Amino acid sequence: MSSCPSPLGVFRVGPAGYRIELIRHMVHRLRIVALLALTAGVVGACAEETPTSLDEELLPREPITLELRFPWADFGSNLAVFGGYGSPSELGSGVLANTFAGSLNARTLVRYGAYPREVSVRDTTGTTRPDTLLTFIGGRVVAFLDTIASTNDGPVTLALGATQESWDATTVTWATAVDTINDKRAWTVPGGGGVTPLATSVWDPAEGDSVWFELDSTMVAAWADTTNVNRGAIIELLTVGPRLAVRGTVLRLNTRPSLNPDSTFFLVSPQQTISFVYDPSPDPPPDGIRVGGVPAWRTVLDVTIPTQLTGPAELCAVVTCPVTLDPVELNFAAIVFRSRQPDLAFQPTDTIGIDVRTVLNRAILPKAPLGSTLVGSLGKRIGPESFGVDAGSEVEIPITLFARDLVAGEDALGQVPTKTLALLSVFEPVSFSYASFYGPGTDQAPFLKLIVTIGRAVKLP
Amino acid sequence: MRRLIFAVALLLIAAPVGAQSIYNAAGLGFPSEPVDGRERALGSFGIGLWGSSLQPRDPGSTGMMVMPTAMFVAQPSWTTFDRKSEETGSFQGNRFPLIGVTYPLLNGMFSLTFGSFLDQHFDSQRDASISLPDTVLAATDFFEQEGAVSHLTVGYSRRVLPGAAVGINVGRYAGSLVRRLSRDFGPVTGISSIDPYQAGGFWSYAGTSVTGGFAADLTSVARVAGSVTWSSALDANASADTEAESGSFDLPIQYRLGASAVLTPGLRIAASMVRADWSGIADDFTSPTTVGGTGGFGVGIELSRASLLGKDAPLRFGYKKINLPFAFGPTAASETSWAGGFGLTLSQSNNLVLAAVDLAVERGTRSDSLLKESFWRATLSLRVSGY
Numbered sequence: 121m122s123s124c125p126s127p128l129g130v131f132r133v134g135p136a137g138y139r140i141e142l143i144r145h146m147v148h149r150l151r152i153v154a155l156l157a158l159t160a161g162v163v164g165a166c167a168e169e170t171p172t173s174l175d176e177e178l179l180p181r182e183p184i185t186l187e188l189r190f191p192w193a194d195f196g197s198n199l200a201v202f203g204g205y206g207s208p209s210e211l212g213s214g215v216l217a218n219t220f221a222g223s224l225n226a227r228t229l230v231r232y233g234a235y236p237r238e239v240s241v242r243d244t245t246g247t248t249r250p251d252t253l254l255t256f257i258g259g260r261v262v263a264f265l266d267t268i269a270s271t272n273d274g275p276v277t278l279a280l281g282a283t284q285e286s287w288d289a290t291t292v293t294w295a296t297a298v299d300t301i302n303d304k305r306a307w308t309v310p311g312g313g314g315v316t317p318l319a320t321s322v323w324d325p326a327e328g329d330s331v332w333f334e335l336d337s338t339m340v341a342a343w344a345d346t347t348n349v350n351r352g353a354i355i356e357l358l359t360v361g362p363r364l365a366v367r368g369t370v371l372r373l374n375t376r377p378s379l380n381p382d383s384t385f386f387l388v389s390p391q392q393t394i395s396f397v398y399d400p401s402p403d404p405p406p407d408g409i410r411v412g413g414v415p416a417w418r419t420v421l422d423v424t425i426p427t428q429l430t431g432p433a434e435l436c437a438v439v440t441c442p443v444t445l446d447p448v449e450l451n452f453a454a455i456v457f458r459s460r461q462p463d464l465a466f467q468p469t470d471t472i473g474i475d476v477r478t479v480l481n482r483a484i485l486p487k488a489p490l491g492s493t494l495v496g497s498l499g500k501r502i503g504p505e506s507f508g509v510d511a512g513s514e515v516e517i518p519i520t521l522f523a524r525d526l527v528a529g530e531d532a533l534g535q536v537p538t539k540t541l542a543l544l545s546v547f548e549p550v551s552f553s554y555a556s557f558y559g560p561g562t563d564q565a566p567f568l569k570l571i572v573t574i575g576r577a578v579k580l581p
Numbered sequence: 582m583r584r585l586i587f588a589v590a591l592l593l594i595a596a597p598v599g600a601q602s603i604y605n606a607a608g609l610g611f612p613s614e615p616v617d618g619r620e621r622a623l624g625s626f627g628i629g630l631w632g633s634s635l636q637p638r639d640p641g642s643t644g645m646m647v648m649p650t651a652m653f654v655a656q657p658s659w660t661t662f663d664r665k666s667e668e669t670g671s672f673q674g675n676r677f678p679l680i681g682v683t684y685p686l687l688n689g690m691f692s693l694t695f696g697s698f699l700d701q702h703f704d705s706q707r708d709a710s711i712s713l714p715d716t717v718l719a720a721t722d723f724f725e726q727e728g729a730v731s732h733l734t735v736g737y738s739r740r741v742l743p744g745a746a747v748g749i750n751v752g753r754y755a756g757s758l759v760r761r762l763s764r765d766f767g768p769v770t771g772i773s774s775i776d777p778y779q780a781g782g783f784w785s786y787a788g789t790s791v792t793g794g795f796a797a798d799l800t801s802v803a804r805v806a807g808s809v810t811w812s813s814a815l816d817a818n819a820s821a822d823t824e825a826e827s828g829s830f831d832l833p834i835q836y837r838l839g840a841s842a843v844l845t846p847g848l849r850i851a852a853s854m855v856r857a858d859w860s861g862i863a864d865d866f867t868s869p870t871t872v873g874g875t876g877g878f879g880v881g882i883e884l885s886r887a888s889l890l891g892k893d894a895p896l897r898f899g900y901k902k903i904n905l906p907f908a909f910g911p912t913a914a915s916e917t918s919w920a921g922g923f924g925l926t927l928s929q930s931n932n933l934v935l936a937a938v939d940l941a942v943e944r945g946t947r948s949d950s951l952l953k954e955s956f957w958r959a960t961l962s963l964r965v966s967g968y
Contacts, residue, residue: 168673168674168675169672169673169674170672170674170702170703170704170725171601171602171603171605171606171660171662171672171702171703171704172670172672172703172704172705172706173603173606173662173664173668173670173703173704173705174668174705174706174707175664175668175705175909176705176707177909178606178703178705178724178909179705179706179707179722179724179762180724180760180762182707182709182722183722183762183764183778183780185709185711185713185718185720185764185778187713187714187715189714448778448779448780449778450776451766451775451776451777451778452774452775452776520776524776571713571775573764573778575762575778575780577780577782577824577825578760578761578762578780578781578782578824578825579760579782579825579826579867580758580760580782580784580817580825580826580827580828580866580867581608581609581866581867581868581870
């Protein structure tokens with residue numbers, strides 16, 4: 121028997137002694153392991169709560185929060201209005217007007233797709249079979265009207281005609297039928313060219329939201345040829361005064377199948393495209409701000425955020441003036457516009473959304489790329505009354521993130537931020553009407569509103 | 582085993598240092614003594630106790646150790662407070678006041694400890710009403726202070742006589758402080774959302790300390806030990822993006838004296854005291870702060886023959902009183918506590934304790950003329966030797 125040193129002391133080395141000491145050694149280790157685990161568990165299970173008191177004397181001195189307003193000359197420059205974004209065909213709806221607001225005339229143009237070529241028919245024996253020998257014996261164009269956006273209260277008379285000249289849905293205007301690259305053709309008669317009258321109908325909004333025009337087989341057959349670029353329907357308002365909004369149309373075909381000639385089926389030809397033309401087109405505003413419409417208007421302006429604050433007195437009582445504004449001290453920034461009643465023909469009849477985006481390269485306007493929205497996907501919502509009975513009301517467009525980048529001199533990516541903003545409708549185009557605001561040259565020019573919080577530096581105790 | 586101890590130590594170091602007191606907000610914070618469960622139970626300031634002791638404030642006793650030792654200490658606490666009878670509340674948290682190791686080398690004992698010194702965690706808030714031309718905003722100011730000063734020491738101690746040892750520690754103060762004031766405007770009606778305001782700063786602490794001490798066994802029934810800690814100024818260096826300036830705080834010389842004795846074969850007593858004059862730091866604060874001298878004493882007894890499950894489990898009781906260096910009111914704050922606890926020897930060989938755990942539970946109060954706190958504080962420490 122011998123002995124050997126161990127960190128735990130000296131123990132005997134022998135068959136029995138070794139086994140006993142080994143067991144004791146293991147029990148000892150297990151106790152320590154259990155204790156370590158218990159200690160870590162107990163400590164880890166305890167919740168941490170920072171000592172918190174509401175004693176105001178334990179806080180640094182209160183910062184000051186102020187609202188500062190700057191006139192246009194102190195923050196804005198280079199305001200410009202651009203038009204021509206989008207076309208009426210992108211709206212997916214139409215407009216009808218006859219001397220609305222004393223001047224506006226508008227007509228809706230529609231083109232339908234190919235007629236159905238086959239229909240399942242139950243023959244005289246009662247068996248349902250496909251029938252491709254269809255005879256169109258007539259039809260009707262049904263127009264669906266927006267009773268809210270339309271301005272008439274009583275019945276109005278509408279007329280349906282067939283276009284006789286080729287026209288391009290995406291470029292058609294009151295004056296031109298086609299205005300594509302290297303191909304510009306005016307209507308022979310402004311407003312749709314020569315038109316073949318097809319039918320008239322009376323729409324009374326008290327009876328429903330749709331109006332229809334009956335067609336005979338000749339008229340239906342004339343629109344069956346989809347290669348005919350002249351084909352198309354034009355809807356016109358004959359009653360002088362109102363403005364109507366057309367949500368869409370459909371061509372319903374009265375069809376007689378060969379397998380069951382005694383029956384009449386109603387098939388639908390889808391509306392391929394819808395557009396509208398109007399006159400007169402609004403001129404660019406010489407001293408105002410315009411957003412929306414169709415084709416859409418945008419207003420672009422350069423913004424500078426004042427960073428050297430010399431007042432007011434309550435600010436200078438807290439910090440030494442002039443004080444340099446730090447980005448984190450800018451809590452809120454907005455450009456406040458005052459709404460203006462536009463030309464009555466284009467006055468909004470529904471809430472509109474205005475978007476604000478940065479212009480990434482002003483030099484290539486009006487086709488400059490835009491940055492992400494500053495006001496969210498719905499935009500700044502403005503009710504129609506702001507452009508009517510409440511014209512002159514203040515509309516606040518928040519630009520806090522943009523303003524902070526300008527104050528910091530760099531954006532989130534570390535690049536020099538653009539100072540140019542674009543005001544535009546949330547979607548272009550989104551409505552026939554547009555928003556209008558007073559511009560810099562007026563006594564109701566936009567102003568910059570800043571809410572800043574400025575305090576003394578947080579020092580050591 | 583070493584890997585396990587190391588892993589647990591890392592786990593505890595990585596855990597957040599919790600808060601102990603609203604006095605964290607006073608001056609440089611609340612002083613946090615790096616003592617273990619045995620010393621807490623005996624009302625000791627960590628000096629002059631019998632047996633093995635690894636304490637950064639008692640380098641002399643470290644020289645009396647005969648085996649390498651590792652120790653860590655955990656300290657949960659539960660506190661209620663009453664501020665001028667206007668506000669009451671409670672909070673709880675954990676701290677890890679001390680982690681240390683010793684190892685015999687060059688005929689002496691090297692030590693490395695990482696301990697707490699000042700705790701500064703604190704939150705507060707106030708309501709603000711802001712009048713703007715078109716509306717009145719309701720805002721809330723939040724103030725957060727996250728920080729602590731820790732103390733890292735490296736020491737060497739050795740016996741100079743069969744019953745006497747001396748030692749010296751060189752320490753480095755470290756840590757950081759974040760002070761952040763934010764104003765939150767919450768949901769605002771009639772105006773788009775308003776971004777919160779935030780201001781603050783970050784400072785990192787640096788400083789040096791030297792502690793010299795002795796320990797002497799007077800015959801076999803008594804031990805006496807003393808130490809003196811000198812500290813350089815505690816520099817608080819502001820980060821580059823901190824608007825406020827850096828600072829420097831004078832730390833006092835700390836004197837500690839402790840003794841313990843065997844009265845009867847099963848009864849031991851201990852007493853210790855500490856003294857430090859913090860008055861020199863008053864001019865270093867940017868705002869007026871009540872600064873007092875830290876003077877305190879503690880006494881305790883141990884019933885050393887108690888046992889639990891066949892293992893030695895000495896019972897301990899103690900009382901301690903100490904003045905706090907910083908207070909809210911015009912008069913100094915103080916802390917008093919009664920303690921009870923026990924030790925449990927997990928393993929020993931030839932009268933040498935190889936593994937032991939010590940638990941102390943304290944009930945105490947802290948108060949000045951504006952704030953009173955009552956607390957329960959538990960201290961659990963584990964010593965492992967001979968690894």
